[in-house]
Amino acid sequence: MTKSKSAYSEPTKLGKEDHHIIVVWVDNEAGVLARVIGLFSGRGYNIESLAVAEIDKTKHLSRITIVTKGTPQVIQQIKLQLGKLVPVHKVADFLRNDPNILFRELALFKLSGSSVKLNKAKKLCKKYNCIVLDKTKKSLVIQITALRREIDKLTAVLKPLGLISASRTGAVAMTRGKETFIQN
Amino acid sequence: MPKLFSGAEIVFKSLEDQNVEFIFGYPGGAVLPIYDELKNHKSIKHILARHEQGAGHAAEGYARSSGKPGVLLVTSGPGATNAVTALTDAYMDSVPLVCISGQVPTHLIGTDAFQECDTTGITRPCTKHNWLVKDVNDLANIMHKAFKIATTGRPGPVLIDIPKDIQFNKGIYKIKKIKSSQKINGSQFNKINSKDLDKFIEMMKSSSKPIFYTGGGVINSGPKASKLLRELVSLTGFPITSTLQGLGSYPGEDPQFLGMLGMHGTYEANNAMHDCDLMVNIGARFDDRITGKIDEFSPKSKKIHIDIDPSSIGKNVNVDLAITSDVSELLEKLIIRFKEKNKNFIHSNKQKTSKWWAQIEKWREKKSLNFVNSSKTIKPQHAVQRLYELTKDQDTFITTEVGQHQMWAAQHYKFNKPNRWMTSGGLGTMGYGLPAAIGVQIAHPKKLVVDIAGEASILMNMQEMSTAVQYRLPIKIFILNNGYMGMVRQWQELLHDKNYSESYTEALPDFVKLAEAYGAIGIRAKTPNELDDKIKEMINSDKPVIFDCVVDKQENCYPMIPSGKPHNHMLLGPEDEKDVSDEGKTLV
Numbered sequence: 001m002t003k004s005k006s007a008y009s010e011p012t013k014l015g016k017e018d019h020h021i022i023v024v025w026v027d028n029e030a031g032v033l034a035r036v037i038g039l040f041s042g043r044g045y046n047i048e049s050l051a052v053a054e055i056d057k058t059k060h061l062s063r064i065t066i067v068t069k070g071t072p073q074v075i076q077q078i079k080l081q082l083g084k085l086v087p088v089h090k091v092a093d094f095l096r097n098d099p100n101i102l103f104r105e106l107a108l109f110k111l112s113g114s115s116v117k118l119n120k121a122k123k124l125c126k127k128y129n130c131i132v133l134d135k136t137k138k139s140l141v142i143q144i145t146a147l148r149r150e151i152d153k154l155t156a157v158l159k160p161l162g163l164i165s166a167s168r169t170g171a172v173a174m175t176r177g178k179e180t181f182i183q184n
Numbered sequence: 185m186p187k188l189f190s191g192a193e194i195v196f197k198s199l200e201d202q203n204v205e206f207i208f209g210y211p212g213g214a215v216l217p218i219y220d221e222l223k224n225h226k227s228i229k230h231i232l233a234r235h236e237q238g239a240g241h242a243a244e245g246y247a248r249s250s251g252k253p254g255v256l257l258v259t260s261g262p263g264a265t266n267a268v269t270a271l272t273d274a275y276m277d278s279v280p281l282v283c284i285s286g287q288v289p290t291h292l293i294g295t296d297a298f299q300e301c302d303t304t305g306i307t308r309p310c311t312k313h314n315w316l317v318k319d320v321n322d323l324a325n326i327m328h329k330a331f332k333i334a335t336t337g338r339p340g341p342v343l344i345d346i347p348k349d350i351q352f353n354k355g356i357y358k359i360k361k362i363k364s365s366q367k368i369n370g371s372q373f374n375k376i377n378s379k380d381l382d383k384f385i386e387m388m389k390s391s392s393k394p395i396f397y398t399g400g401g402v403i404n405s406g407p408k409a410s411k412l413l414r415e416l417v418s419l420t421g422f423p424i425t426s427t428l429q430g431l432g433s434y435p436g437e438d439p440q441f442l443g444m445l446g447m448h449g450t451y452e453a454n455n456a457m458h459d460c461d462l463m464v465n466i467g468a469r470f471d472d473r474i475t476g477k478i479d480e481f482s483p484k485s486k487k488i489h490i491d492i493d494p495s496s497i498g499k500n501v502n503v504d505l506a507i508t509s510d511v512s513e514l515l516e517k518l519i520i521r522f523k524e525k526n527k528n529f530i531h532s533n534k535q536k537t538s539k540w541w542a543q544i545e546k547w548r549e550k551k552s553l554n555f556v557n558s559s560k561t562i563k564p565q566h567a568v569q570r571l572y573e574l575t576k577d578q579d580t581f582i583t584t585e586v587g588q589h590q591m592w593a594a595q596h597y598k599f600n601k602p603n604r605w606m607t608s609g610g611l612g613t614m615g616y617g618l619p620a621a622i623g624v625q626i627a628h629p630k631k632l633v634v635d636i637a638g639e640a641s642i643l644m645n646m647q648e649m650s651t652a653v654q655y656r657l658p659i660k661i662f663i664l665n666n667g668y669m670g671m672v673r674q675w676q677e678l679l680h681d682k683n684y685s686e687s688y689t690e691a692l693p694d695f696v697k698l699a700e701a702y703g704a705i706g707i708r709a710k711t712p713n714e715l716d717d718k719i720k721e722m723i724n725s726d727k728p729v730i731f732d733c734v735v736d737k738q739e740n741c742y743p744m745i746p747s748g749k750p751h752n753h754m755l756l757g758p759e760d761e762k763d764v765s766d767e768g769k770t771l772v
Contacts, residue, residue: 030316035308042309073498080495086313086333 015071019096021173027087028054028062035085049170065172092181100176106169107151112139113162121161188354191320192221198327204255208239212259215286217351234647236263238619240270244279245623248606253280253334260286261299272310274341276610280334281341289349303345314343320355328359338493381521391462393540394422400429401467403602405511410602412515421530425453427468428609436598446474447745448591451552458751465489467511470500480750552743553595562712564664564735568596574719581624581633585617585641588670588741593636615644625657639665649702652728661730666737674740699730708732
């Protein structure tokens with residue numbers, strides 16, 4: 001075999017890829033996350049971030065928020081394939097730059113260094129709903145909530161100020177206004 | 185206090201309530217309580233396979249030929265992993281299967297116990313849904329939901345993993361009713377609206393080069409769908425082609441039928457697909473063996489797609505009108521509406537499509553299924569044709585393995601009824617045909633069941649001959665024996681500079697003696713002269729038969745679209761072989 005060109009793996013017409021937030025309401029039962037995630041990995045879809053927790057104790061409902069990237073055709077497939085899973089109740093899909101959608105990620109930063117540096121770091125975090133969770137003479141644990149790119153930026157800026165550990169959640173999303181998402 | 189039943193009893197009570205008559209299986213440590221209970225349920229017969237994969241394919245053959253779900257019972261660990269190929273096969277080809285597997289006792293799960301494996305984890309991607317039963321009181325509900333999921337929407341396999349302690353534990357047998365409106369597996373049925381139907385009819389009316397492209401969805405929708413399809417095709421006068429899985433939904437010898445399409449489809453079917461201005465896809469999924477190069481797939485046509493699975497729509501090919509629906513449900517409404525307003529459609533439309541039909545006749549004249557026959561060696565195509573001629577007077581069921589023989593069977597055996605043709609299309613499982621034939625014969629004890637096989641495929645599940653003999657199932661294994669893994673050899677010849685790497689089986693068994701060793705009948709045909717008599721001998725035998733049909737070693741399967749080519753670039757015979765591009769060589 002000389003060439004490694006393949007009509008299947010290299011489609012000539014590749015659509016534009018966009019970031020989407022997929023929100024999935026599922027029965028909170030054993031293996032449900034594995035079903036959702038397995039579908040993504042098995043069919044070669046992307047997962048950039050993931051957040052999941054039970055949102056309704058009596059109905060055992062969990063809400064999974066997945067940030068993914070794909071062409072319109074791939075995003076459509078993701079939604080339809082998710083819809084086929086038995087424990088899935090509904091699937092919502094939002095473009096990341098949709099102005100009607102609110103996104104937040106939470107991050108914890110641990111910094112260690114001189115008080116000058118720590119104070120500087122605290123100042124930088126201020127506009128991101130900064131809460132100091134733990135404080136010693138030489139260290140700080142700070143919680144912020146912000147958008148992913150803001151946290152990315154902040155992480156870079158905090159590095160020289162003594163950032164030694166970071167922990168982040170995946171994005172969670174909510175629509176603006178009084179409407180909630182209803183599957184049509 | 186409601187009556188309590190053991191988990192094993194609940195399994196059988198559920199099977200009885202689901203009117204299950206046969207289960208295919210193989211016992212083992214983790215499933216013994218269920219096997220112990222078998223004797224108390226006379227209405228259910230267990231068919232003992234020789235390998236869990238064989239049990240699985242037998243259940244598939246049973247399901248596909250009867251329209252009822254197949255039930256499979258296996259033990260934990262290797263029992264479950266051996267069933268995975270059959271489950272995946274059923275998943276790809278939309279066959280309803282309910283697999284019950286034993287599991288190690290609950291308290292041992294996760295300890296790497298003897299014959300433990302993560303069965304639900306392993307089978308998650310190859311089932312519609314699966315369950316690990318943790319409480320015996322859930323078991324009845326799970327059992328009934330399993331049947332519901334397997335048989336509704338796009339059918340498919342499900343698996344219930346039952347730990348051994350749950351099989352012993354006592355619990356209640358109470359079933360929560362599943363609301364019919366409840367979403368099962370994404371198949372919320374679209375209400376078919378009249379706007380869509382009108383658009384459908386409008387598109388058919390304005391087309392001058394139409395074609396119906398029908399698939400396994402028609403078969404899965406039940407015999408009624410095939411009837412309705414025939415009515416629609418005769419009402420419109422349009423040509424029709426079918427996928428491998430759809431064969432039988434429309435009569436194979438009807439003049440409006442162009443034969444199978446796709447990689448080894450007929451010249452007329454593929455060219456008609458390429459040049460049409462309207463493609464009506466009914467219950468097919470634009471599989472890559474059908475479309476060829478997707479960018480050049482039927483470039484000038486408007487497309488209609490009917491599929492019960494919403495995720496099939498727009499997956500590979502974008503269409504102009506998509507309807508998520510069961511085939512019979514849609515066809516019934518469509519035909520009523522069509523008849524209301526278009527009483528004389530076929531006459532008024534004749535003019536419009538006459539040029540199209542003339543073009544199709546021109547393509548037909550190529551006689552793309554022709555081959556050079558021989559008086560010395562048996563040509564495999566000739567063998568299939570003779571088999572067809574000698575069996576077409578009775579209601580014959582055909583299963584196949586995978587490879588050249590499968591394509592020759594699809595090309596040269598003509599089907600007139602649905603559910604008569606069982607072949608592994610999506611997964612392409614060698615070793616499918618023999619066990620599938622067993623399942624078919626179980627469902628249709630008096631009918632003639634023939635597995636058209638290759639000598640390589642048949643060895644993959646040869647052990648199931650023993651099952652056929654045990655249950656006195658007179659299946660006929662018709663081996664087109666060319667000594668090669670023929671399809672592999674064909675690709676190597678055409679695309680890999682005739683480097684026949686590992687595609688020749690040096691040491692084949694003597695199939696006649698092998699048949700006799702199993703307690704079956706062995707027949708061998710070596711020349712065209714003796715072929716008919718030997719085939720008749722096979723048909724007239726009331727025992728299982730292995731027919732060793734020694735065929736031409738070099739014959740290739742034509743016509744063929746090399747991978748990466750569009751429909752109108754077909755190889756019709758050996759003289760076209762140089763036409764394969766480097767790009768095509770990289771594809772399977």
